[in-house]
Amino acid sequence: MTILHIIGLSKNFGGLTALKELDLEIGSGEIVGIIGPNGAGKTTLLNIISGILRPSRGKILFKNERIDGLPSHQIAKRGIGRTFQHSVLFHGATTLWNVEAGFHIQRKVGFCATLLRSEDCKREEERIRTSAEEIMNFMGLKADKDMLAHNLPFGQQRILGLCLALATKPELLLLDEPAAGLNSEETIKIMSKIRAIRDQRITVILVEHDMKVVMGLCDRIFVLNYGERLAEGTPKEIQANEAVIQAYLGRAEAS
Amino acid sequence: MKSPTKKDNINSKLAIPLIVALLFPLISSNPYYLNMIIMGEVYAVLTMGWVLILRMGEFSLGQMGFFAIGAYSSALLVKEASFSFWIAMPVAGLITAIFAFLIGSVTLKIKGLYFAIITFALGEIIRLIITSWPGLLGGFNGITGIPKPDSIALPFLGKIDFYTSRIPFYYLILLIIAITSIVLWRLDNSKFGRIFRCIAMSDILAESVGIDLKRYKVMAFVIACFFAGIAGSFYAHYNCLLHPDYFTAWQSILIQIEATVGGTASMVFGPIAGAMALTIIGEFLRSAKNMEPILYGGAVILIMFFLPGGIVDLIPRLRLVIKSLKG
Numbered sequence A: 001m002t003i004l005h006i007i008g009l010s011k012n013f014g015g016l017t018a019l020k021e022l023d024l025e026i027g028s029g030e031i032v033g034i035i036g037p038n039g040a041g042k043t044t045l046l047n048i049i050s051g052i053l054r055p056s057r058g059k060i061l062f063k064n065e066r067i068d069g070l071p072s073h074q075i076a077k078r079g080i081g082r083t084f085q086h087s088v089l090f091h092g093a094t095t096l097w098n099v100e101a102g103f104h105i106q107r108k109v110g111f112c113a114t115l116l117r118s119e120d121c122k123r124e125e126e127r128i129r130t131s132a133e134e135i136m137n138f139m140g141l142k143a144d145k146d147m148l149a150h151n152l153p154f155g156q157q158r159i160l161g162l163c164l165a166l167a168t169k170p171e172l173l174l175l176d177e178p179a180a181g182l183n184s185e186e187t188i189k190i191m192s193k194i195r196a197i198r199d200q201r202i203t204v205i206l207v208e209h210d211m212k213v214v215m216g217l218c219d220r221i222f223v224l225n226y227g228e229r230l231a232e233g234t235p236k237e238i239q240a241n242e243a244v245i246q247a248y249l250g251r252a253e254a255s
Numbered sequence B: 001m002k003s004p005t006k007k008d009n010i011n012s013k014l015a016i017p018l019i020v021a022l023l024f025p026l027i028s029s030n031p032y033y034l035n036m037i038i039m040g041e042v043y044a045v046l047t048m049g050w051v052l053i054l055r056m057g058e059f060s061l062g063q064m065g066f067f068a069i070g071a072y073s074s075a076l077l078v079k080e081a082s083f084s085f086w087i088a089m090p091v092a093g094l095i096t097a098i099f100a101f102l103i104g105s106v107t108l109k110i111k112g113l114y115f116a117i118i119t120f121a122l123g124e125i126i127r128l129i130i131t132s133w134p135g136l137l138g139g140f141n142g143i144t145g146i147p148k149p150d151s152i153a154l155p156f157l158g159k160i161d162f163y164t165s166r167i168p169f170y171y172l173i174l175l176i177i178a179i180t181s182i183v184l185w186r187l188d189n190s191k192f193g194r195i196f197r198c199i200a201m202s203d204i205l206a207e208s209v210g211i212d213l214k215r216y217k218v219m220a221f222v223i224a225c226f227f228a229g230i231a232g233s234f235y236a237h238y239n240c241l242l243h244p245d246y247f248t249a250w251q252s253i254l255i256q257i258e259a260t261v262g263g264t265a266s267m268v269f270g271p272i273a274g275a276m277a278l279t280i281i282g283e284f285l286r287s288a289k290n291m292e293p294i295l296y297g298g299a300v301i302l303i304m305f306f307l308p309g310g311i312v313d314l315i316p317r318l319r320l321v322i323k324s325l326k327g
Helices: A042-049 A072-078 A095-101 A111-115 A119-138 A154-167 A184-199 A211-217 A235-240 A242-249 B010-027 B031-055 B063-079 B085-107 B113-131 B167-188 B191-201 B203-208 B213-239 B249-262 B269-284 B286-306 B311-326
Strands: A002-013 A016-027 A031-035 A057-062 A080-082 A172-176 A203-207 A220-225 A228-233 B152-154 B158-160
Touching (some): A002 A042, A002 A203, A016 A042, A016 A228, A031 A184, A031 A211, A042 A203, A072 A080, A072 B203, A095 A119, A095 A154, A111 A119, A111 B191, A154 A184, A184 A203, A203 A211, A211 A235, A220 A242, A228 A235, A228 A242, B010 B167, B031 B063, B031 B167, B031 B191, B031 B213, B031 B269, B063 B085, B063 B113, B063 B213, B063 B249, B085 B113, B113 B249, B167 B213, B203 B213, B249 B269, B249 B286, B249 B311, B269 B286, B269 B311
Parallel strands (some): A031 A203, A080 A172, A172 A203
Antiparallel strands (some): A002 A016, A002 A057, A220 A228, B152 B158
16 A cells, blocks of 8 residues: 655756656555665655655655645644654753653643643643653663753664654654664664564655665665666665666766 | 753742732832832733743844833723723733734744844834824823723722722732733643743754644744733833833843843743842942943843853752751
């Protein structure tokens, strides 16, 4: 079943074409990798799917509904979560506070009931605290729940970013370089977390430079080059693809 | 940052200041001191609103403009449309809130320094509109002869007359500040306080977890300006005279100084402490009016260096010192 369908997507920044007539289809429950040389348009693609940027042309269907052009908070409400390239977190607050903040969509109690501190409001906060602790347990972050986010080790910050995105209860999760800047031990840890997330029936799209991560995790890989799709296939097929090798390493004649 | 979900025992902390505040007119009914305290509290309401705007990450340098909108609309409602003060005050608050909604919906698309500059200009524009509209708003002559609140009969207390003494005004502003404090305190310690902090810490991440930035930014701005309007209405009928020279940019900056000196981590105690402290200090500096900005500037620098949490941070610090002396 297709969860995300991108049709003829283009993005121009002034005269620069970041994405050109891109078609992608992503099935439910997959881990899909998007790779490509620097400037290929990978992060632009994630930013368009999550609503931070508007596409110049083209359509994006999420569960057969158009989402292109919607503001990013509405896209989050429809079930697309994301993490950011650098550790974008609520740095001044504790880990638990961060994860609880991720539950924004689940808070339904209205303005007046909140000011009057109704029973509903208290129950909701308790329920969210329990769910937040569950997520932190699942991701192995519970021991750090009272630490300030900016005091966490880098690897744990990345996992906290994942927890925040998971708290929005996404069906599709966009990860922008989840392993960038991590040492090999931390990389292995985050890979197992991403697999565990997929096992919760959450579809994952990840942009990554670390080929060990991409090849080890992904069911399918799309290769972008200059905003166009260069290749698509399983990790094995991509590793053997002539065009991909040329794009990454240059032509044999030229070297 | 203090976790906003942490339960503070606000009731016990409040008891002593509340008793002192309630009994103050019995201790001293000197109109000079009463006036000082009343004006301090008017500023405290403004400062609390300013801190609410700061919570969602923006600096407003135009709060005096909204204070003026509240003051002038209330004065006109009572003087020209013969409303009762008791109806005019909430209506003035609502009018200010509507202005804030219209202005905020447009200006809150920009952030940071640019928003601060816009609000600064806005405050000045409102003042210039007042000066250049002598027909309705009195222009440079101001509005004079604004009626004091009508006397009101309360159960147990009997008829309260605002013309003979300043004490009823003192209790009225105390009531206003109590309501403002309770509303803003609860707001700050609820999911809304969390949302505002999320936006302040990282707007891009806040949006990615589904927070509608514009909606909540406008919300904080409108609530802050509503209370500024209420304070303005009180000021108009307390002072009985409105003059555009009172609503200057310097006064708007003063609000920010008061918040910084008092401490912005707490929604209620910091602004009240800062506003009272600076109003009282300002009163003693009357003879050296020109020195005021210099001294305030110095005070802010000293506070930021030695007491970054503001005056309210003194209490936990003193407690630590006492503990270490005992132990």
